[in-house]
Amino acid sequence: MIRTLFTALAGAALIAGGAAADRQPREVSEAEARAVHARVLTLDTHIDIPRGYATHEIDPGGFTRLQHDLPKMRAGGLDAAFLIVYAGQGPLDDDGYAAARETAEGTYQAIMRMLRAYRDQIALARTADEVETIHAEGRLVALIGIENGYLLGPTLDEVPLWAERGVRYVGLTHFGHNQLAGSSNPLERLGDADEDPGLSELGRELIGALNDHGILVDVSHVGKRSMMEAVALSRAPIIASHSGAYGYYANARNLDDEQLDAIRDNGGVAQMVAFRSYVADVDPRIAEGIAALRERYLSEGWAGASREDVIAYQDAVAALRAQYDDVTLAQFADHIDYAVARIGVEHVGISSDFDGGGGVEGWDDASETLNVTWELLRRGYSEDEIRALWGGNVLRILRAAEAAAR
Numbered sequence: 001m002i003r004t005l006f007t008a009l010a011g012a013a014l015i016a017g018g019a020a021a022d023r024q025p026r027e028v029s030e031a032e033a034r035a036v037h038a039r040v041l042t043l044d045t046h047i048d049i050p051r052g053y054a055t056h057e058i059d060p061g062g063f064t065r066l067q068h069d070l071p072k073m074r075a076g077g078l079d080a081a082f083l084i085v086y087a088g089q090g091p092l093d094d095d096g097y098a099a100a101r102e103t104a105e106g107t108y109q110a111i112m113r114m115l116r117a118y119r120d121q122i123a124l125a126r127t128a129d130e131v132e133t134i135h136a137e138g139r140l141v142a143l144i145g146i147e148n149g150y151l152l153g154p155t156l157d158e159v160p161l162w163a164e165r166g167v168r169y170v171g172l173t174h175f176g177h178n179q180l181a182g183s184s185n186p187l188e189r190l191g192d193a194d195e196d197p198g199l200s201e202l203g204r205e206l207i208g209a210l211n212d213h214g215i216l217v218d219v220s221h222v223g224k225r226s227m228m229e230a231v232a233l234s235r236a237p238i239i240a241s242h243s244g245a246y247g248y249y250a251n252a253r254n255l256d257d258e259q260l261d262a263i264r265d266n267g268g269v270a271q272m273v274a275f276r277s278y279v280a281d282v283d284p285r286i287a288e289g290i291a292a293l294r295e296r297y298l299s300e301g302w303a304g305a306s307r308e309d310v311i312a313y314q315d316a317v318a319a320l321r322a323q324y325d326d327v328t329l330a331q332f333a334d335h336i337d338y339a340v341a342r343i344g345v346e347h348v349g350i351s352s353d354f355d356g357g358g359g360v361e362g363w364d365d366a367s368e369t370l371n372v373t374w375e376l377l378r379r380g381y382s383e384d385e386i387r388a389l390w391g392g393n394v395l396r397i398l399r400a401a402e403a404a405a406r
Contacts, residue, residue: 025378026378028374028377030374033370033377034077037077037369037373039383040373040391041080041135042080044078044080044082044351044352044366045082045169045241046082046220046242046273046358047067047068047081047083047354047355047356048354049084049085049107055110060114061114065310065314067355067364068366075367076368077369080125082143083111083142083143084147084356086147087104087151089178089190092178097150097154100148101153104151120139121140122142123137123142127399128395128396144167144168146162146171147241148221149173149179149180152206156209159209159213162215163213169215169239169241170206170210170215171220171222171241172219172222172226176192177190177192177197179203180206181223184221184222184252186223196224196225198225207230211235213405214405216237216397217238218240219238219240219259220240220242220253228262231262235404236401237266239268239269239271239394240268242273243273244278245270245272245335247260248338255270257342260347261343264343264347268347269347270339270349272350274350274352274359275359275360276357279360280327280328281327283325283326285320285323285324286326289320290317290320293320294313297313297316326361327360328361329360329362329363332360333372336348345389346393348393352366
C-alpha cells in the first residue's frame, strides 16, 4: 500500500529539521527535559483496566497501587492514554462469546464511571481533533481501544455500537487464535495449531468494517501471516498498539523487519512497548520468583485473586526486581532506536502496557513518564521527533482512519 502524501511530507519535515542523519548523544538537564516534555502532547497507546476499577475497591482519581491513575498521569506529564476493553481468549462457541461480551461490558462501564466521576479532570476523545481540544483545555485525555476481537462475537453486528462508544482501535487477537485471525502466541489448551491460519472470512470482513467506521486495525498480538494480510487489506493506516522490535530482541510478540517495513509502507505506526519480557532477557531469578509468586497468589488468575493477595504479589515482585538486575528504560529506548532506524521516526511510537504486565525500570508507572522524554533527548532526538513519537504519529493515523471511513 502506498504511503499517504501526509506521511511522506511529515517524514521529510522531520528529516529536514535536523535530526535523523546526525543524531548524537548529549547531556541533558532535568530542566530542559521538563520543558520539552511540557510542550509535547504525550499519548500512551495501551493501558489496561483491572477488576474493581472506579469502584470502592479502586478509585483512579487518587493515588492507587496501579501503574496508572489520574494523579500519576499528572505527576509524570502523561497527557493521554488508550484505556483498554479486553477479554481473554476462550472457546469459539456461544458461551465463550457471551462471557467475553460480559467481561468487555464490565470494563467499558468502569471506564465510563471514571469519566463521569472526574469529568473536570479527564474526557473521552473520539477524534484526533478532540484529543487536541481536550488537552488544550487542560484536561487529561482518554481514548478507548479493544484488545482481542474475540469479544465481538461470531458476527460484525456490534462494530457500530463500539464505534459509537468511542473505540478507536481493535486488536484482532490476543493470546490464542480466534474467529478472526491467528495469534502470535497460539494456545495449546484451546487446541490451536502452531501455524497462523491467516485471516478468516469474518476477519477479512472486519478489516473493511473497521475502515468504514474510522477504527484503526491493531495488529499487536497477531500472527505474522494474519498481520500481513490485514495490512494488505486495510485502506487506512494500521497500528501495532504495543509491540517490540524482533530484530533487536527475538520474542514471538515482537515485529520482525518485514512486518515493520509493511507498517511503514502502509503509512501506519508501530508503538514500541515497555514490557520487560518483550524488551530484553529477564534475570532468570526474577522470572522463576515471579512464577512461584503467581502460583502462590494468582493461581486462579487476576480475576480470582483477593485484593490482599494482589497487594502481596505486587510487593514481592517489586522486592525481586530490586534485588536483581532489572530490564531498563535504556533497553526499551533501544527498541525505539531500532524501529526508527528501520522505518523512520514518523512510523514509530510509545506504549507502556501498564497494569497489563508492562513497565521497565525507569518507566514503571505513569508518574515516571518524563524519564522517557529525557532518555530520548539524551540520545539526540529533536523536540519535533519526540513530539511525533509521543503522539503526533498516532494523531496522524487517527485522522487518516477518519478520512477513510465511509
